[in-house]
Structures are given as structure tokens and as C-alpha cells.
Amino acid sequence: MASRASEPPPGRSVTAGIIIVGDEILKGHTQDTNTYFLCRTLRSLGVQVCRVSVVPDEVATIAAEVTSFSSRFTHVLTAGGIGPTHDDVTFEAVAQAFGDELKPHPELEAAIRGLGGEGWEKLSRVPSSARLHYGTDPRTGRPFRFPLVSVRNVYLFPGIPELLRRVLEGLKGLFQNTAVQFHLRELYVAADEASIAPILAEAQAHFGRRLGLGSYPDWGSNYYQVKLTLDSEEEGPLEECLAYLTARLPQGSLVPYVPNAVEQASEAVYKLTESGRGQTLGATLSPRNAGLLEAPCRSRRR
Template sequence: MTATDASLTRPTVTAAILVIGDEILSGRTKDKNIGYIAEYLTNIGIELREVRVVPDLVDEIISSLNALRARYTYVFTTGGIGPTHDDITADSVAAAFGVAIDHDPRAIEMLSERFPADQLNEARLRMARIPAGAELIANSVSKAPGFHIGNVFVMAGVPAIMQAMLDVVGPTLKTGTRILSETVRAGLREGDIGTALGEIAKSHPLVAIGSYPFWSETGPDTNVVVRSRNPEKLAEAVLAVKAMIEAEQTRLRG
């Protein structure tokens, strides 16, 4: 077995993102974390399968978290771990796991690196409340930690802080085989190639093929994205797509 063959037998590692916050659902805050996490996970061989956005309601958070953590290898949450009354993620996670929650001395020590004792008021100390048994996720930006319990990683909603936490978490994750991709610009409308593209997809079952229309400087166009964990199967499908596009372009010109 070659190194490539061995990598293709690695188990698939999956993930979900649970975005928590009324401000996302209302449109007041535009999410910038989903795309970043998705790209990060794809690059290390973890397949993002689902994203949910839930309001600041304990029951909604608990039910979604329990569903996702049972279904996927990892769950990443963002939002709701700040100092205000509506930051209820930590309490909800503790309830989902059936554990107690209290001020964690380790988290207080981290906060003390930024805030002197007379500024560690009740609001800021809320950020030190951690479910029992959780491990902390360091935060180099504002010091208030995230945490990890079971297969759930609880991170901040502020993009810069979330990214710093993900850099800490990433090296600890188990990973699968990376999904490779190649994009082919068709120079054609999606409707021109839809039927033929479907036939190619049927004949290449180990490859995922998607078409994405856009408007270019010369008019309607389409990008065809081919994805696979197997580089040989990917190359075969890309050749088939390119040949189909060339044939269709010739036909339309003729």
C-alpha cells in the first residue's frame, strides 16, 4: 500500500458549527466566523457537514448542541461567552452535559493577566464560569478563555478572538484525508452544460461536482468545481469536464 492509498483509508472526520446569538439572526451582526472555520477545517482534513444558528434561548442551545454532538466528530460553537446577562452559552453547555458550572480558578487567573483585581467585577467574572470537567482554550487577544468539553469546543463570537482560539484548538484535533478540489471555468451558461455535467457526475461516483454560475465581464459564465479525496479520480473527472466544455463550446460556435 502506497502512502496515498493509506491516506485514503483514514476515517472521515466530521464537524458542525453552532452559531449562538440573537444579533446574528436579527441581521445586526454579520457572521464572519462560519467561512473562516469551514476553510480552516477543510485545509486540515475535517469535513464540515452542518451549520446551525440559534437564538439566545437555553432550550434551543441545548437541543441543538445535543443533536450535533451526537452526530458529528466535533462541534464548534461561537458566541455567547461574554460578560453580559444574555451570554448564556456556558450555562447551556453545562446543562447539555449535565454538569455543574462555577467560577474556575484557572480562568480567573487568565483574566487577572488583563484586569487588575479591582476591575474584576461581577460582569467580567461571568467569563470565568466554566462547566465542571472542561478544559480551557487560551485566548491571546482578550484573555477570557473558551473551553472544551467532550467533543464540543466553545469559542468567542468576536472573529479575531475566535481565530486565536481556533489556532490553539486546531493542532489537538484528529484529522482525516483532505478533500482536494479543482475549478474549471466553463465560459458557458449553467444551462448549456447541466445535462452533460450530470452524466459526468454519474460516471465518477468518487467525485463531487458542482456548478456555480456568475456574471463575468463578457456575460453569464459558470465555474465547475470538482472535489475528491482521491487525486487520481479527481484528475480523471477534471479531464472529462474539460473535454465536455470544449465540445459544447465547439457545438455552440458551429
């Protein structure tokens, strides 16, 4: 069954569990970047990620985790274990979790033929109750030639980070929760974490469940010692807590630190060149100068 769009269940609270599949993660052969991207993106869509699990390429283990997660969370997203080789067993495991059979899907068979996919026939065999979701590639604006497969509330993403990102960006509508928007404020404090701990405890007790207050020391920064995060579904409590902390933290300890300053500056420049006010600036940006602005971004992607 094919699907172009789907609405999350009604109600404010939409939750997710993430299952990362791969021996290479557990053995330390590959660094997991998918978890960070999935958590950050889902949060921006109003979805609260409640649990992340990393499991080996074992059918029974994956199936047990899928069964557990699917009964506890609104959405379950798996990443990895999809491909043509012997250790790509996620489709089989999800089929086992829901008592399905693995069957060739005509649309997937056609898609693989269209891609000239000799050796990829294994990807056409999916759980019998699977649904197919055709998103739009954010880079090209064209529909994906190969769909995302889901079974009930479980969505089976590829493990290759670049592919996973493009698929999720093209299918955000599957997970968007318009009833909730999470708001975040970040503060940078030039003070020892232990010295401000009582103030943070008082602030959390004062605001209770209206917001979450996180404290993260950074021993490698020359600008600050502690990063504070204020997280809430409403703007009001964040502004109130910001004022509360500003009045109580050691005078002068709040640092006007801007993370990723070079990247943000280059983005701001290009936004300005696209506006009417930035025409003069845009004319002065030679290809060489433009390359200088982009260089930090390229180096971070490597």
C-alpha cells in the same frame, strides 16, 4: 483540566457540526462571517462539516442543539454567546446539555485577574467538566493568556470574528485529521449553465462517489458564467474528471480565470523578494510601492 493538545478519534472520517449563537445573526443586525471561516479551515484540516445551525440567545434552544450535535458529529464548534453580559449564555446552555453545574474555574479566575478583567468574572464560571486548551497566538508566537473551553466534544469559541480566527489558527491541532486531505479544483466556464447541465450529470454519474462536482452560476462576472468545483479525497479522480470535462465541454468555453488575482500577485512578489532570486526586486520595492501592493488587501478587510 488543562490541555495543550488533543488527537482526533481514530479512523478516516472526522465530522463537525457548527452552532452559531446570536440573536444579532437571526435578526440581520450582524453579518455572519464565522461560518465561512470555520467551514473552510476545518475542510483544510481534513474535517467534513456536515451541518451548520444558527440559534438565538436562549439557554434551552442552545442546549437542545448541543445535545443533538454532540451525539452525531466528531466535533461540535459553537461561536458566540461568550462574554460578560446577560445574553451571553453559551456556557450555561452547554452545562445544561450535559447535566453539569456552572462553577468558577481557578485557572480562569487567575487569567481574568491577570488581564485586569473587572466585570468579566462571568467568564470564569464554566461547566464543571470543562477542559481548557492553551493555544499559541499565530501573530505573536506566544501562548494565549485566555484558553479555549471545551466540554466533551464541544468547543466553545468566541463570536468576535477576529478572536475566533486567532483561536482556531492557534489550536488547529485539536481538529487536524491526518488520515484525510481534501483536494479541490476549480474550473470557470463561459457557457450557460443549462446548456452544460447534461455533461455535468454524465460526469457525476461516471465518477460517482469518487468525487463531488458542484456547479455555481455567476451572473455578475464579465469573464465566465459558471464556476465548477471538483472535490475529492484523492488527486487521481480530479485529474481524470478534469480531462473528462475538458473533452466534453463546448470548445473554448474553459476560461483561464484567476480569482483574487491582485492579492495573489502581491503575495507572489513578496515570496520572490524573500528568495535569493528576488534580491534585486526586493531592493527596488520602496515603502511607497510596497504600500501599493498591500492596499487592495487592506481595503478588502474593511
